[in-house]
Amino acid sequence: NGGNQFTQYAGQNVGNLNGYNAVQNVRNQVAQNLRVQNVGNQNGQTGVQGNGNQN
Template structure:
C-alpha cells in the first residue's frame, strides 16, 4: 500500500464514523423514517456507511439502504 492509498483509507474511515454518529442522533430524535430519505446522499458517497447503518437499525426501516 502506498502513502496515497493509506491517506485515502484513513479519510474514508473517519468520515464514515462521523456520519454514523450523526445519523444515530437524528434517528433517535425522529423515528418516522424521514431521515432515511434525508441521508441517501451520504450512503452513495461512502460505502462503509451503508453497512454501519444497516447493522445499526434493528427496526428494519432501512430496506432501501440495505440493498445499496
C-alpha cells in the first residue's frame, strides 16, 4: 500500500485523551489523514500511525 499506511488502529488519539501517548511519525504530526482520524478516539484504542502521510 503506497498511500497512507494505517494499521487496524485507524483512530488517531487526538490530544492523547486516554492518557496514553500515541505513536506517531513526528514529521507528519500536522499532516494527518483527517478522513481516517477518529477525533476523540471513540473506540478506546491508541492511534498507531505507521509511515505517516506520504505527500
